[in-house]
Amino acid sequence: MNKKVSCRECNNEDCLIKRHCTPDYLAKIGLKRVQIEHQAKDSIFREGGYVGGIYFIQHGKVKIIAHGGDDREQIVRMATDGQIFGHRGLGDDLYTVSAFALSDTVVCFIDNDTMYDAYMHNPKLTYQMLEFYSLELQKAEVRMKYLAQMNVREKVAEALLLIRDVFGTHPADGTLNVCLSRQEIADMTGAMVEQVSRELGEFQKENLIAKTGRSGIVITNVNGMLELIKKYGTEQYATQPN
Amino acid sequence: MNKKVSCRECNNEDCLIKRHCTPDYLAKIGLKRVQIEHQAKDSIFREGGYVGGIYFIQHGKVKIIAHGGDDREQIVRMATDGQIFGHRGLGDDLYTVSAFALSDTVVCFIDNDTMYDAYMHNPKLTYQMLEFYSLELQKAEVRMKYLAQMNVREKVAEALLLIRDVFGTHPADGTLNVCLSRQEIADMTGAMVEQVSRELGEFQKENLIAKTGRSGIVITNVNGMLELIKKYGTEQYATQPN
DNA sequence: CCCCAAAGATGACATAAATCATAGCATGCT
DNA sequence: AGCATGCTATGATTTATGTCATCTTTGGGG
Numbered sequence: 001m002n003k004k005v006s007c008r009e010c011n012n013e014d015c016l017i018k019r020h021c022t023p024d025y026l027a028k029i030g031l032k033r034v035q036i037e038h039q040a041k042d043s044i045f046r047e048g049g050y051v052g053g054i055y056f057i058q059h060g061k062v063k064i065i066a067h068g069g070d071d072r073e074q075i076v077r078m079a080t081d082g083q084i085f086g087h088r089g090l091g092d093d094l095y096t097v098s099a100f101a102l103s104d105t106v107v108c109f110i111d112n113d114t115m116y117d118a119y120m121h122n123p124k125l126t127y128q129m130l131e132f133y134s135l136e137l138q139k140a141e142v143r144m145k146y147l148a149q150m151n152v153r154e155k156v157a158e159a160l161l162l163i164r165d166v167f168g169t170h171p172a173d174g175t176l177n178v179c180l181s182r183q184e185i186a187d188m189t190g191a192m193v194e195q196v197s198r199e200l201g202e203f204q205k206e207n208l209i210a211k212t213g214r215s216g217i218v219i220t221n222v223n224g225m226l227e228l229i230k231k232y233g234t235e236q237y238a239t240q241p242n
Numbered sequence: 243m244n245k246k247v248s249c250r251e252c253n254n255e256d257c258l259i260k261r262h263c264t265p266d267y268l269a270k271i272g273l274k275r276v277q278i279e280h281q282a283k284d285s286i287f288r289e290g291g292y293v294g295g296i297y298f299i300q301h302g303k304v305k306i307i308a309h310g311g312d313d314r315e316q317i318v319r320m321a322t323d324g325q326i327f328g329h330r331g332l333g334d335d336l337y338t339v340s341a342f343a344l345s346d347t348v349v350c351f352i353d354n355d356t357m358y359d360a361y362m363h364n365p366k367l368t369y370q371m372l373e374f375y376s377l378e379l380q381k382a383e384v385r386m387k388y389l390a391q392m393n394v395r396e397k398v399a400e401a402l403l404l405i406r407d408v409f410g411t412h413p414a415d416g417t418l419n420v421c422l423s424r425q426e427i428a429d430m431t432g433a434m435v436e437q438v439s440r441e442l443g444e445f446q447k448e449n450l451i452a453k454t455g456r457s458g459i460v461i462t463n464v465n466g467m468l469e470l471i472k473k474y475g476t477e478q479y480a481t482q483p484n
Numbered sequence: 485c486c487c488c489a490a491a492g493a494t495g496a497c498a499t500a501a502a503t504c505a506t507a508g509c510a511t512g513c514t
Numbered sequence: 515a516g517c518a519t520g521c522t523a524t525g526a527t528t529t530a531t532g533t534c535a536t537c538t539t540t541g542g543g544g
Contacts, residue, residue, distance in 0.1 A: 066387040069473035074387035087376055096380055096477065119369050126368040127361050133375035134329055138338055140382035145308040145316035148389040148432025152501065182522065190390025192502055197523055214510065214521080231311035235338065394531065424492065434532055439493055456491075456540060485544105492539070502529070509522075514515105 005058075006030055012058055014082025016132065017110075017118075020125040025118050032114045038101040045086055046098045053111040054087035060105025061167060061178055065187065066097045075188045077136070078102070078166045078178075084132060102178055142236060147190060150232065155189035156199040157228045160209065160219055161237045162188070174218045247300075248272055254300055256324025258374065259352075259360075262367040267360050274356045280343040287328055288340045295353040296329035302347020303409060303420055307429065308339050317430045319378070320344070320408045320420075326374060344420055384478060389432060392474065397431035398441040399470045402451065402461055403479045404430070416460045 005011075007018060007030035017029055035058065038044055044055065047067055057079055064077040064085055076097060079085050085099055119126040146158050160176070167177040182200070186193040200217075203209045208225055210218045219225055226234050247253075249260060249272040259271055277300065280286055286297065289309055299321055306319040306327055318339060321327050327341055361368040388400050402418070409419040424442070428435045442459075445451045450467055452460045461467055468476050 064383070066383060067475065068387050068391040072391055074390055076383040076386050088380060096384060096475075116369070119372070120365045123362045123365055123368060126365060126372060127358070130361070130368060130372045130375060133372060133379055137375055137379045137382060138330060140379060140386065141306070141308060141318040141339060144318050144382065144386055144389055145310050147386055148316055149310045149314055193521095194503085194523080195501060197521095201523070233309065233338075435491095436493080436533080437531065439491095443493070487544085488542095490540085490542105492537100494535100494537080496533100496535085498531100498533070500529100500531075502527100504527075505525085507523080507525100509520105511519090511521095513518085 005035075007033075010058065012082050015056060015058075016082075016084070016125060016128050017056065017108075020128050021118060021122050025122055029110060029114060029118060032110065034109045036107050036109060038105045038107065040101055040103050040105075042101045042105075044099040044101060044105075044107065045095055047095050049095050051086070051088040051093045051095055051112075053109055054115055055085050055099070056108045056110070057081055057083050057085070058106040058108055060107070061102040062099055062105060062107075063102050063184070064097050064099050073187045074190065075184065076140075078163070080167055084129070102180070139236065142233070146229075146232060150229065152189065152191045152195050153199050153202070154229050154232070155191060156185060156196055157203070157208075157225050159185050159188040160217065161222075161225055161229075161234075164219060164222075165237050169218075173212070174220070175212060175216050176218070179214070179216060247277075249275075252300065254324050257298060257300075258324075258326070258367060258370050259298065262370050263360060263364050267364055271352060271356060271360060274352065276351045278349050278351060280347045280349065282343055282345050282347075284343045284347075286341040286343060286347075286349065287337055289337050291337050293328070293330040293335045293337055293354075295351055296357055297327050297341070298350045298352070299323055299325050299327070300348040300350055302349070303344035304341055304347060304349075305344050305426070306339050306341050315429045316432065317426065318382075320405070322409055326371070344422070381478065384475070388471075388474060392471065394431065394433045394437050395441050395444070396471050396474070397433060398427060398438055399445070399450075399467050401427050401430040402459065403464075403467055403471075403476075406461060406464075407479050411460075415454070416462070417454060417458045418460070421456075421458060 007026050010018065012018065018026065021029065036044075038060070044062065059081055062079045062085060063075050064079070066074045066076050068074050077085070086095070088095065119129075146155065150158060163176050163178060163180065169175060170177055180188075182193050182196050185200075186196045189196065200209065200211065203225075204211055206224070208219070208221045210220050212218060226237060249268050252260065254260065260268065263271065278286075280302070286304065301323055304321045304327060305317050306321070308316045308318050310316050319327070328337070330337065361371075388397065392400060405418050405420060405422065411417060412419055422430075424435050424438050427442075428438045431438065442451065442453065445467075446453055448466070450461070450463045452462050454460060468479065
């Protein structure tokens with residue numbers, strides 16, 4: 001398990017900083033950034049807190065949630081190695097979402113001033129960040145359609161495919177590479193936990209999924225799952241996990 | 243009504259190009275960009291088409307829609323003067339959404355190569371674009387929560403407040419500055435048009451809104467509308483229209 | 485000015501999903 | 515091992531919303 005390392009040693013080849021900064025800025029950022037370890041279920045930042053910079057995931061899994069009414073939560077995004085979260089413009093902006101570790105996670109935090117300096121002198125970095133946000137916006141737009149139009153059965157199917165797409169599957173037995181509770185799947189879909197339980201039971205009866213142990217899930221028939229939601233357009237979800 | 247003008251003549255002070263490009267790049271872009279007029283209800287681009295560049299709204303109103311199942315549509319965003327739409331990364335990406343004019347509209351189209359050149363030499367422009375997408379992503383995340391968790395009554399209230407926030411109100415009588423059909427409000431919320439009709443009728447009985455003519459709506463009690471959805475967090479929507 | 489097409493409103497009914505209640509099952513702890 | 519706790523499963527019931535049918539209103543064009 002790789003823990004704290006310097007940028008030079010870091011073997012995360014997806015990191016936009018590492019890929020698009022000049023060597024001198026890579027060194028500069030390496031000195032300023034803060035590496036933070038979080039255990040599964042830890043809060044990384046919380047809604048209402050001050051946005052002082054931006055997080056890059058060196059290694060681990062993160063969920064981004066918005067707080068809804070009646071103590072409900074909405075999982076709006078999930079992220080893993082090399083991905084970015086928690087950036088919100090300069091100024092005194094406050095977080096509108098919270099972030100939690102889903103597994104033991106190491107994040108790099110870089111403050112706004114350091115990033116701004118890097119942006120002004122590494123146009124390719126800024127451009128790639130722009131691309132990253134543009135693509136995330138695109139995904140969010142498609143997801144809005146899903147959440148507004150699908151019924152619960154379809155939303156649960158979509159949630160499982162999204163989990164598979166973001167975190168992939170275990171090579172040995174095909175289990176999804178993250179353990180989310182029924183409540184967390186409910187928080188992805190906006191449905192009630194009992195309904196999620198029922199739908200998962202249905203999927204199992206139909207041999208679309210297999211459940212192993214406490215909420216470990218294998219999607220045994222990916223094409224069957226895709227079939228359930230294809231009328232909404234499924235460009236997003238590859239047949240093979242990434 | 244201002245139609246086609248040069249960048250120098252353009253009085254759109256919100257344009258990020260105009261605000262953040264050096265004079266030589268402003269001239270360069272002015273030569274390459276294409277100004278296009280669209281009438282209300284015209285398609286500007288369509289899902290599946292090739293993304294050749296990016297659109298800036300010089301003057302007008304636009305809706306961005308995703309095609310759902312059973313011929314349903316989902317309005318994922320609306321935009322007006324000075325705002326950006328239709329950008330998707332370099333390469334052979336295809337649009338995942340369509341854009342339509344909601345009123346007579348003049349857009350500036352700038353091709354990818356020209357924008358990339360400008361990005362590489364105008365770091366502040368690139369940074370402001372990054373900020374723009376980051377803020378849009380933030381809005382989309384909050385909207386995801388709304389669409390997943392609200393009931394239809396709340397979603398219709400939220401849609402009206404969003405329309406007011408994006409397009410503002412007519413100073414004379416307070417009418418929302420855009421005429422959306424019941425079907426379009428349904429497309430914002432993911433609900434059925436009959437249900438939207440019913441909820442608007444309820445709002446009228448409760449003196450929260452007044453309906454004038456064919457779908458011209460006045461929100462007569464903004465605080466009352468905000469009250470309906472406050473448990474989900476309403477930071478987004480100012481009491482005064484922008 | 486009147487007619488027509490399209491949009492909007494409304495009632496009756498069917499269905500999906502939330503809610504409530506309770507039981508079963510793992511996991512961790514002593 | 516055995517208990518306690520929190521997650522999961524499932525049935526019964528209520529509520530919300532989608533669906534279908536019908537009627538009304540609106541605004542534009544002959």
